[in-house]
Amino acid sequence: MSDFPMPDHYPPHLTQAQFQEFMELYAKHFDLLKDIVFDAALKKVSRNDDDTKWRVEVLVNGETKVEEFDKVALCHGYQTYPQMPRFEDDKKFEGILMHAQQFRPEDVEKYKGKNVVMVGMSSTASDVINNILPHASKVYLSHRRGMYIFPTWRDNTPADLLLSWRRRQSGFFLQRYFPSVAQWCGDKALDYLMRSSWGKLDPDWRILPSPSITLSLPGASDYIIPLLKAGRVTSLHGIKRFLGPRSIEFTDGTILEDIDAVICATGYTADLSVAPFLETSRPPTYSGPELVRLWHNIFPPKYADSMALLCHSAYGKNNGFSFNDVQSMAVSNIFRNVHPLPSLSAMESDVDKHHAWLASRWAADKTEGSFDRSMVQNWKFQGFLHEAAGTGMESLGWGLKGWMFWLKDPKMSYLMNNGIETAHAFRYFETGKRKTWDGAREAILKANEAVKQFPIKNEDDLPEYRKEMIMIGKEGKN
Structure with a gap:
């Protein structure tokens, strides 16, 4: 995560237990457990009768509860429904x-x-x-x-x-x-x-x-x-x-x-049945499955200032879970009016263009069951989220900001551009749109220093699963 480094003793690729441990350490460090309701299953989210708030229906310890909220983010995962x-x-x-x-x-x-x-x-x-x-x-x-x-x-x-x-x-x-x-x-x-x-x-x-x-x-x-x-x-x-x-x-x-x-x-x-308010449509000449009308695959245009679905973009992540930090910053900034939203008509037009692109993907590959409606154009998806989140990553580009950062700190400019791709970079630049993290520079330097151990020359020092793969590979050659 962008402001919480992994423990030094973790291997290059985590086990299931280590990943769960890391998330629990993160939650305890930021005192999040007090705000989490456990043993709860989301049943449905809908607008209340006067269309002023979100009505959230959950099953908590076997008991159905309904509460109303001003803003809601659905983060139940895009790998939900088999x-x-x-x-x-x-x-x-x-x-x-x-x-x-x-x-x-x-x-x-x-x-x-x-x-x-x-x-x-x-x-x-x-x-x-x-x-x-x-x-x-x-x-x-x-x-x-x-x-x-x-x-x-x-x-x-x-x-x-x-x-x-x-x-x-x-x-x-x-x-x-x-x-x-x-x-x-x-x-x-x-x-x-x-x-x-x-x-x-x-x-x-x-x-x-x-x-x-x-x-x-x-x-x-x-x-x-x-x-x-x-x-x-x-x-x-x-x-x-x-x-x-x-x-x-x-x-x-x-x-x-x-x-x-x-x-x-x-x-x-993703299980979108919990969000019956979502609208769908089909572009002309397209006969594939219905497409959900979400601006940037996240926001229902009509309710973009109060509803986000972080479960409909299986594509588009740059480095896995750490990109979720960028998404959360972007949603927070939009919900707090730190990043302005375009007009409703502009968002609807963007959705139409995206659906036309999806239709072209569907036409290019009609293998049954292979078309993923959550596809995004990576450059557009990530560019929008970085801008909305205010990560300041444009300071690593070839433009004026990029050259100014290089002149100011050539070592960090080189490492952040060409070294280890780490989420700590998302908290490095001061942009006024989200909090920076004082430890970002040290964490970036530490990550780049840590990888100098690779390639590992002594096979005895490799993780067990890597040794097993090498052994099976040798068996195949024989």
């Missing part, structure tokens, strides 16, 4: 058929000696496979098309360190002014990274070619490709239909007669 594919004749199947959201590591014993089909190649699919592989008799990987899959490490260096503010902004420049060039360069770069990360890929796996990064997000997995190479996981085409209690036909005609479980790691979408 997207479960529909398979022909699935009622014939007598084994386990479920979404990966239902999977629990403590239940792995139920897969002992079983034949399991994992649908999808996402990071979640990789996690589930890792859990069941030591117990299952056979694990298959079923997917309809290719996907860019990258390891979390590259040459014994965390892959995150490939990115910097300067590289990201250069990409945004191309996306804004030369979108076709940006797409071509992005896809070619990802093709290169795939081949240099994994070496030769068996064409029968159909990992490549992958849909363009402008249509489908890449996955992060240290295991899927090494396990395929080692023969411990078998690649299959997409599921066509179920033929019987344990029998499945795949789209290439393959039939397996002994499948005990099918687990679908097929993604999520």
